[in-house]
Amino acid sequence: KLDLVPMVTNYPSYPWYKSSILNILGGLLKYHNGYSWPWIGCFDAIAKHKLGMKKESENVLKRIARLICKHSTTSEIYNSDGKRIRTWVYQSENRFSWTAGLFILAVHEIIKPKK
DSSP: OTTSSSOBSOSSOOOGGGSOHHHHHTTOTTTTTTOBOHHHHHHHHHHHHHTTOHHHHHHHHHHHHHHHHHHTSOOSOBOTTSOBOBOSSOBOOSSOHHHHHHHHHHHHHHTOOOO
């Protein structure tokens, strides 16, 4: 389940008492402690590709592409089930440019589209 949604911020998660009180009160205990950030997953895909792990890098890229297609947008963060985060004070940003830009870079680096 760790690799279901690329890329989990950290594993294992820190204990709740080491998280920011604002994150706890806002229902975002896992914001920097277990949620998945696809833009970091793009770096993971690029790094794996450069290390010669071609299949693994393509798999990471495909999982990110599935998330983008499923939600019809590039979102900021997801839970481990691939759902966008929404709490009473926060919702995952749509059209998140870091995810969009790094996904394009990863596609260019890994798939090398023909001009």
